[in-house]
Structures are given as C-alpha cells and as structure tokens.
Amino acid sequence: MQKMKLVVVGNGMAGMRTVEELLKIAPDLYEITVFGDEPYPNYNRIMLSPVLANEQTIDDIILNTREWYAEHNITLHTSARINKIDRKNRVVYAEDGTSAEYDRLLLATGSKPFMLPIPGKDLNGVIGYRDIKDTNDMIETAKIHKHAVVIGGGLLGLEAANGLKIQGMEVTVVHKNDWLLERQLDKTAGRMLQKNLEAKGLNFLLNKNTAQLIGHEDGEFKNRVKSVQLDDSLIVAADLVVMAVGIRPNFLLAESAGIYCNRGIVVNDTMQTYDPRVYAVGECVAHRGISYGLVAPLFEMAKVCANHLANFGIGQYKGSVTSTKLKVTGIDLFSAGDFAPADVMNDGREEIVLHDAVGGIYKKLVIKNDTIIGSVLYGDTADGSWYFQMLRDGKAIHEIRDNLMFGQDSLGNTGHLGQDKAALMTNEMEVCGCNGVCKGTIVKAIQDQGLFTIDDVKKQTKAGSSCGSCVGLVEQILASTLGGGYAPPSSAKAVCGCTDLNHEEVRESIRKNKYLNIPDAMKGMTWRTPNGCATCRPALNYYLISTWPHEAVDDPQSRFINERVHANIQKDGTYSVVPRMYGGVTTPDQLRKIADVADKYAVPMVKVTGGQRIDLLGVKKEDLVDIWKDLDMPSGYAYAKGIRTVKTCVGSEFCRFGTQDSTAMGIRIEKAFDHMWSPHKFKFAVSGCPRNCAESGIKDVGIIGVDSGWEIYVGGNGGIKTEVAQFLCKVKTDDEVLEYSGAFTQIYREEARYLDRTVHWIERVGLEYVKQRVLEDAEGRKAAYERLLYALQGAVEPWGERVQKRAEHKEFETITI
C-alpha cells in the first residue's frame, strides 16, 4: 500500500516534536517531507540565550541532526520558504521552486518578532531576537561595536541584554513600563530583579517609549543605526538595536491560502484548521483565542496533533497554564499563573507573601477557592515546580496552608546528603544515590540531548529511575535548565506507554465492563501492545483481582518474580525465605525447625528482620519447595505488594508500662488480614502504650494503646521519605480497631494507584477524604470492611499449596542437559 504523504511547513520545535510523536506511535504511516526556511536542522530555540551568553554552542543545541532525518526517511528541505499552498490540488510551493504534494499538511510556521513601526526600523543593525542568525548577528556585532540598546524589558529582552553584556557590549534596556517583566512579576520582585541586573552592569530606562532610530548618514557605517531617540527626546548611543517587544504568530502563508485565521491560524481541540486536511501547531496557532509563545504548550499540542495524524482520534488539547523562568545565570526567577495583586474583599483572591529584602528572596502565592492560582518566586525558586504542579492539579491546600510558604521540605530524602535545593548543588554533587548520577551529568544530558521531560531524563541518565527519591531534585534541575520549556507532567498520567489511559480510568473501566482477565481488559481498553509490558501487566493484574475478588483470573506471568514464586529474589539470583510469625511471637519448636532447615540446606545467612521475624537468605530456587515443606510454617509475604508484618511491642501482658495487650491485638490483625494483596507493601504496627516501642508512627496503619482504648494512625512510612503517620481516630474496642483499620485498608486497596504507598495516596486525596470515608460514613466503613473480609475469604496459604501440588509448579525445577 502506498503511504500517505505528510508535508510539514516549519522545521522548528513544534513541527518536529509533532513528527517525533507521530513516529513513536505510527512510524510507517506517512512519507514525510519537511520544509524549513532556516539553513539549520531543528534546534532548541529556547537555548539561544545560553549560546549568546557563551554557555553553549550552536552544535550543542541542535535537536535533530541531518542524519536523524535521513535515518527516519524524512525528506528535509532547509533554506526553503514555502510561499504558496494550493489546497485544491494539495501541493505546496517553495520560493526556490521546490514543491511537494500532500495528503495531510502540518503548518508550524512559528512566530515573528514584532518590530515597532517607528522611523528607522529598517536600518542595518536593527534586529529581533528569534533565531540562530539573530544570535550570530549579535555575537558578530559585539566584536566591532560598543553600544547596544534592547527595547523591551521582558524575558527575551533581558536574556538578550544579559548575553550582549557578556559579549562585551554596553547595554541599555528601554522599557515602557514601571518595572521589568511586568507580565511575570509584580512590582516588588521586578525592582529586586532590576537591582541584581544593574549589579551585573546593565542600564535601564524605565517608563520610556522609543520615538525613532537614527542612522549614520555617511561613512563606513552608512545606513547603520547610530542612536535611539526616546519620547522624552533623550538620545542613547546604539550600534545595535534589539527589538524584544513581543512576538506575533506567523500566519501569512495560511491566510494567503484562504485558511481561516484570527490573529493566528485558528485550530480546534484536535489541532485541525478549517481545512480538515491541514493541521497546525505551535506559536502560529490561535487556540480558543490564545497564542502561546512558550515551548511547553507546543509540546502538548504536538502530542495531540500526532495522535490525530496517526488516525487514533483520541486526545484533545484544552489549552495550557504556563510558567516562566528567566534564563540568566545567577538570577533565580519563576512565575506561573495569575499573580496580579490580590484583593480578597473584592475578587476572592488572597495572597501569601514572604519578602526578605536583604536575603534577596521574594515569594508570593495567589490563592483562590482553596487552590493556588498563581505564584511568583524570586531568589529561591526551588519550590517553583511544586507550586506549579499544585496549580495545574487544582489541589486543595488548606491542609498544608500553614507550611505552604516554606516549601516542599519533604524533598529532603535519603541518598543525597539531605540536599534538597538543586540550585545550591555543584555539578559534581550526586543527585541519584542509587545510580550514581551527578548534577552535571543531568544538566549535560538535558542540554546536549534536548530532553524535556522527567521520563526522558530518567531514561537517558537513569537518575531517579530506581528508588525515585531524587525525582524532586531531578525535576528542579530540569526546570531550571529548561526555563520556560519545562512542563511538569500532569499527575494523572498514563499507566505506561501501552495506553493513554491513566490509573483511575483503567480501574473505572475494569469495574464498569467487568473485565476478569488481562487479555479482555487490554482488548476492551484498546491497548497499543499485544500483551502490555512489565509496567502495566502487574498493575492490571492487581486492579483485576482487587476489583473482582474470587472472579478475576490472577495471572502469575503478570506478577513480579517475587510474587510468582513467593520468595524474595536476591542480587545473585538466590531467594530469601521469611516464614510468618504472627505478631512477632515465635516458639522453641519453630526456632528448632528453622535451625534444622538452615543446617540441612546450608543456608548462607540467617538474619532477624526489621519486621520481627527470621530471614533465611541465599536459598536456591530449586530448594524453595523442600524448605517450605520442612518448615511447615506459613509464608510471611515478605516479598509481596501486600500485608507484610504486624510489628508489636510486648504490651500489658509483661511490660510494666503497657496499658493494652498489643501483642494479642497484633496477632489478631495479622491473622485477620493475612494473604492480603495491596497496591504496594503494607505494614502494620501495634504499640501497647504511647511510648510506642513498635514504631507505629511510621507504618501504613499504626495503632497505639492508651488507657481508654486505641489510637489509629495512617499513612506512615519509614522508607525513602520518612513520613510520620497521621492521626485518624480513637476507638474503644479491639473489634473497632479491626473495622476501622480494615475499612481504611480496603479503600486504599480499591482506590490507590498500583505502587502507591498509603502515604502517596493520602497525599493525593487528602486526609479529610479518608476521614470522611472511614469516620463519618459509618455504613460505608462497615461495607468496606466487609468487602475486605470477603476478598480474603478462603485465601490459600501459598507455600503449603505449592508443597501439595508440586507437580503443577514446574517453575521451581531446573532442566539440566
């Protein structure tokens, strides 16, 4: 079959990102031709400022090399400006005479710098700041000339001014407003910024408009700009004038072809123009009346557009909330959303402000209806992406409002020296303790390989790809390296690359359609891959069995090895065996059996675990079933995304301080919830008094005995991030402990995402939601507890089952030849 023809007009970031997304999902659908009017392959436009500031070279910022185009069979025409589209015959024509036919046309013509319509604007030495040519012009001019004037004190203007200063020029910025970056900053932050930039040697003329540009009338520099005259008649020397007063979508080509434009090429939510064969993405479009000049929204558009070009027909672009960051080394500035001065009496917008003038720090959050709607950070932007994430997610903040201003101090995880501010780290400092990745390596990968997302960085550098504790840091590094190019992932992201559905949508579909096995679920939800991947299959398997207990098929091949063989795989391929000791209580008889087994099978190490039981380490797989048989003890599920231990203290039976029999309570819980699978591992603890010797404060459910009953705490975690459990409620009886903690557990089992610990789930839904479900809704609580008991009914002890039905479990036998 002949391939369809896709022609892309515009070889910039938006157009090529769309092509890349398209190649990912439908690599063979189109024969692709790309036209670009610049002489270069696709490069990272947002990195032009670092090039001007001598921090990078042109080669560093090329995103797709010519070899890349060749490898993907893409015909690339550079220095070829398309000046005509014949929509009737579906052909585009370039100025140089080249033409190409299309079945689908993608317009990504970007934008143009807006040039002020003032006398002298056409003189030599008057430029915008948009592409490699402009950047080279500035670098070359700086070699022979002295004075530069930048018109416009916005992001681009300030980056240009900073770069020109570094190139050795005397730079004056003319700005028509009262303070710099008035669209990103409020007045206070704008003043602080100005002071810092003045310290770097820049000059500013605020509240001034430019009246005209005056040129040399004769001599060597005839027709070159000489000076700038302002509206108050002040004249400033200028051998170079950079106009950075804004950009305008470049839609002339589309308009000339009769495609409907209104201050941009008008597109719908699928990025389609009024001509159904023609799509448009990037700065040239007007989507719902808005044109974007930052790279993050372009990438969101690209993804949606590629999906429709690939004929998948799903995905809608619904507009973007953007954030900006000034890429001037040494100045930290972040802003997002709506941060105009708030007036709580009149418009319901409140603001929280922290201002340390001496320390050079200014932070402002604008809040409306209990959510963050805007933020400005100056001097300390470490929490920028955290605030932005909450802003995008519309997260309710009342629970954390008191500490909001002090940042996400929870980033201080283990594994990187307690460091939680990426900006303060040197390039040699280790970010990812698991994979040994330094900050410099990450920054270099982001710049050299053109990475834009956390997933890209994880894939290319491995940072953050193991335990995940440093993802916050990696995100900060990504955000500060990319500036406005960074878009935090929506927290409701797809399960994996096999589907566009997120975890909640998958769960809902399984419930609604009553899928009972993985093949049906994948087929029903139109999975892209024939049998998923190592990420989605375990998740699907868990969702199926937790949604339809006793009915859904539990597929062993979709479980990780540990759960498949009911033992924990070790680095050398051996396994560990941890028998259950309910409540951490054992007997001489059990200990003797364990000792005998350890002797008989020459177990290399016998260790007491943190969960109050005994671990036999270094067991060969083929010995597992024999060991279980000799032990004749139940599995401790030490390998499971499921109930692990119930840690207990001695309690009132022996302890002179104990107020409750914590050991008996622990044993009762462990027996009641034995064999329970959950989204992630699940730990209980029961302490007999508030001295809390069982460490109930860092367990998924921690129970503490007090004189008049039991206190229940939830969402604790002693792992990567030490999280203290939060108080849920106090109950009087042992039965209530089971009912309340069981209901909590079951709601977590039913609603959390696979691999979410309780703390992550509570962080997302809020403790108030949990309280409402478990405390206020008494009937709901009882029903949830019943559902848990139903799910656990008749559960089979897995080790005994494998001893009994040995012949059916060939997995444990090695074939020898």
Add this chain to the structure above:
Amino acid sequence: MSSWVKVAPFEDIPRLGARVVRRTKPDGGFDEIGIFRTEDDRIFAINNQCPHKKGPLSQGIVYGDKIACPLHGWKISLVDGKAEEPDEGEVACFKVKVVEGIVYLDV
C-alpha cells in the same frame, strides 16, 4: 555445526513465561540458558544472565518479544539478545526449535 539437544515438552514452558536450562560444560562447570515462550507461542533461548548485573533473565516478565530483567528492569530483546536503549549490552542467543511438541536447543 548444529547439535540439537532435547530439552523439555513445549507445554512445560509457560506462555509468557520461561524455564531455566542448566548446561554442563566440557570443563565440568555449568551455565544457564533461559527458554522463553511468547503469548503467540514463539520460543526463544538466550543466555540467562543480564548484561547489567547478571540478573537471571528467565525470572523476569515476558512481554511482546522482550524480557524485563527481575533485578533492575533492563529490557532485553529475545530476538537478538540486545538491551533496549539507552542501556547497552547484549546476551548470547541460541537456536531453539519445537518438533512434535518437544523443545530442542542447539548448544
């Protein structure tokens, strides 16, 4: 030269799963080969050691014609033994065939 050795009945290799074959070498030592079966009943044999940290590949999760290592999730192609980018490395592949329901391995 091929030397085909009988391994096991095909049905003993679980679909989307694997079995381990321990091969005694001439010097008396041994090594391990993983025999993998895909969902559409294709069969592959590759060295059982992940190029990363020697994880036993046969214990991983089979999907498509790939295996995800159980230790750190490297993805190895069953077809050519190569690690999926950006990881680098490969493992040896062996010829394997099924004749009348019996799996044979070319050692």
